[in-house]
Amino acid sequence: MANLKDLESKSIFILREVKKRFKNPVVLWSIGKDSTTLLYLCRKAFYDEIPFKVLHIDTETEYEETYEFRDRIAKEWKLDLVVGKSEEKFKEKTCTSRKTEILKKEIEKHKFDAVIVGIRRDENSIRGMERYFSPRDREFRWNVTKEEKNEAGIGSAQDAELSGWDIYATEFKDSNHVRIHPLLHWTELDIWQYIKKENIPVVNLYFAKDGKRFRSIGCKCCSSPVKSRADTIDKIIKEIDKDRNSERQGRDTEKEYNMQKLRSLGYM
Amino acid sequence: MNKALKRFINVVVIVVILYFIFALSKGGDKISPKGKVLLIGIDAMDYKATAKLMAEGKLPNFKKLAETGAFLKLETSNPPESPVAWTSISTGTNPGKHNMFDFIIRDPQTYLPELSITSQKGFGGSYASLIRATPFWELTSKAGIPTSVIRWPATFPPEKVNGNLFSGLGVPDIKGFLSGYxxxxxxxxxxxxxxxxxxxxxxxxxxxxxxxxxxxxxxxxxxxxxxxxxxxxxxxxxxxxxxxxxxxxxxxxxxxxxxxxxxxxxxxxxxxxxxxxxxxxxxxxxxxxxxDPTNPIVDISSPKGYAKELADELGLYYTLGMPEETDGYVNGFLDEKAFLSQVYEIEKEREAMFWKEFNEFKEKETGVLAFAFDSSDRLQHLFWDNKVLTNISDEIVMNEVLTGYYMRKDELLGKIMKEVGNDTMVLIFSDHGFSSFERAVNINTWLSQNGFMKLNTVIKQGVEDSLFEYVIWDETKAYSVGFSSIYINLEGREKHGTVSIDDKEAVENEIIEKLENLTDPKTGRKVINKVYRRGDIYSGDSLENAPDLIIGFNPGYRMEWQSAIGGFTRNAILDNTKKWQGDHLIDPTFVPGVLFSNKQINQDSASLVDIAPTVLNFLNISMPEQIDGKPLLK
Structure with a gap:
């Protein structure tokens, strides 16, 4: 298990960098555990007052508990909350594209120059090189020119994003906004352990009721509960830990992935 | 001494010091570098095959280059695997310094095999290069010389140069894999x-x-x-x-x-x-x-935007490190026509990339362009049909597919040489040569049959993908990972190490003696030419990561695939029935590469590690201490 203190310090360092380098950042809050932890870290980084706007992209199909939780926490934590909703013409689209449209619209409207998002590296096989600071163009494409060559013709060393040294490139040419991922180095288990340690509030949909609980929170069309008896944080941690370490998990998932990766070398 | 004189001397001393500080800060190497270097690597271009086709008059441009400049046998790395060899070329060092030892390495704490060219810590973990030595392009870049490196194997993730770098072998697909049709x-x-x-x-x-x-x-x-x-x-x-x-x-x-x-x-x-x-x-x-190079999920070039620049100018192109669909062909889903037409498309794209970079390079006063072609390797794996175990003739036959490829490269060379001036040193080289793959050897099965490894099951035919699942580590003395590596299950290094440091040499000796005497029951031939101890062939700071023993197979034999990833077969030696019929993962003495130069070299042979020092020497850049090779042009 990674040291929670180290994970926390790294994220806080990044959040303070954001405050220093950007004029108008926004934190995306899906009301789920990751982005709520992100908000909690923001409060910790800036002594309980989050100096950024907080954006909830509301597909208007969330669970009732989610809205209740949002309003309660927004009040308790004194969040400068912006709720983005879909325009009528996009209502027919899938919720992912609706969310993208809402975000585009809100960026445009508030002139956000940095968007702080709670994604984790362990969610996607190819995300290995995703950066903490990632410039995006108007269409959210990642490929934005960012290197200014110095005298010797070599771009800035910051471009390498030397995270071990806390060196991050934060200035980008031609970008519409920069996406920032302060939780990139956390895992699902780390998040739950941190929630427990810091007593961070989470929406009660995560806790098992009638043998079912949500492992991720989203709109009604995209998230459904899984079978579980974990009705406390301790039980959830135990469940995830067991899941990760179980014989089946080892064999069927990471092992299978590693196997496929090795075989992809060819050389048969 | 009077005060005025003292003051005068002080001023002179300060001026002299300032002058030196100024001169040094400019960097001795940076003062008007002259000359240009064009490096073209053709993966697996075989020495014997090249010499034969030249003698038959099929490679007139290579022949001309050999006559006016130089054509040498190029000693390859041990083992002769692309990531090892190309890194020895770029750094001028042996694997003990650069840290690339095999396509597949292992974590001594888990015994699990992993890829060395696309090293990633766990699912979704960061990609990082394992190379520990300095490549020549870093030195030429620091000296202010425009330097571009295109498709050089084992350059993922991309590093910064004073120009463009596009990563080669090792660039993953959108799953993080090296292929997947x-x-x-x-x-x-x-x-x-x-x-x-x-x-x-x-x-x-x-x-x-x-x-x-x-x-x-x-x-x-x-x-x-x-x-x-x-x-x-x-x-x-x-x-x-x-x-x-x-x-x-x-x-x-x-x-x-x-x-x-x-x-x-x-x-x-x-x-x-x-x-x-x-x-x-x-x-x-x-x-x-x-x-997608216009919107890459991970960096595949440096600057990052170069991948898109290429696509904007030349159209979309294959970005995968090893883009030839060899698996699809080997598994029978693509026929020869489909496979070859894909390879020709890749070659065409690669040549277009070459000309884009070359046209900029040729206008410069000084510069380095290092460019790699590697479909040659994949074609020879599939179409090299010179059997060595059944054919006693020493002469090799180059079929139409392979001859066609070599001739195409000859044609390209002809066009390039027309545009190269006297100020440019041209080096054309390969990382290794080629041989045949007829019998597959499962070293892990052999280790278990010879008491060096204990299994908890009897291996039946068809046990695959086991990743050492059946190994009882507490009763195992040695294991094999990759295409040439054996590791001793060493106390203090491996998680369940059983061999003490004092007993290591004795266990190694026993393995070496038995393996060097291993005879193939089917052919009656010796399977292995030599088993090398790491300390005898490597030196440097990364030596401790090296496998303890490195196997040099005889021609015709190669590591069985399952063995490379910790799997077992019932018999230790079996027929290779796959279409993957050529290979180079054998003792390096059998598979030298080639080196052509437009400048004369007064030697009969050279080594891979001589290329980097030759480049640095030609450009007047001081040689770092790490380098094992020697400059070839005196």
């Missing part, structure tokens, strides 16, 4: 990578498999829907993401762009080509889904 068919075929489809009238709805995402305890493929409308016996229309692409029978399609929705703000952009094999029954092959 898909075959769509109406027939019932129960094989990996085969996707069953059903026709409704003339329409098919199916999916393209994208990146892997973790969904709680499972790792799943993200899918993107795709529709195919069969228009007639010979053609169809593929629709994806609202865009239509024409499919013609037995032709590669244009690039099909696909955006995978891996969750909100988590889209992954990929692209692939489709090959319509038949419409009745429906059969379609798609290439590995590659990283």
């Amino acid at each position: 898909a075959f769509y068919t109406e027939e019932d075929i129960d094989k990996q990578k085969v996707i069953h489809v059903t026709k409704e009238g003339s329409s098919i709805h199916t999916n393209v498999l994208g990146p892997k995402v973790r969904k709680f305890s499972k790792i799943e493929d993200v899918k993107e829907g795709m529709d195919i409308e069969i228009t007639d016996e010979y053609s169809a229309i593929l629709t994806i993401d609202g865009r239509e692409y024409q499919l013609d029978r037995e032709k590669w399609s244009d690039w099909v762009k696909v955006k995978f929705d891996a969750g909100f703000l988590r889209s992954v952009h990929g692209m692939f080509k489709a090959y319509l094999i038949s419409t009745e029954p429906f059969q379609m092959y798609i290439t590995t889904v590659q990283i």
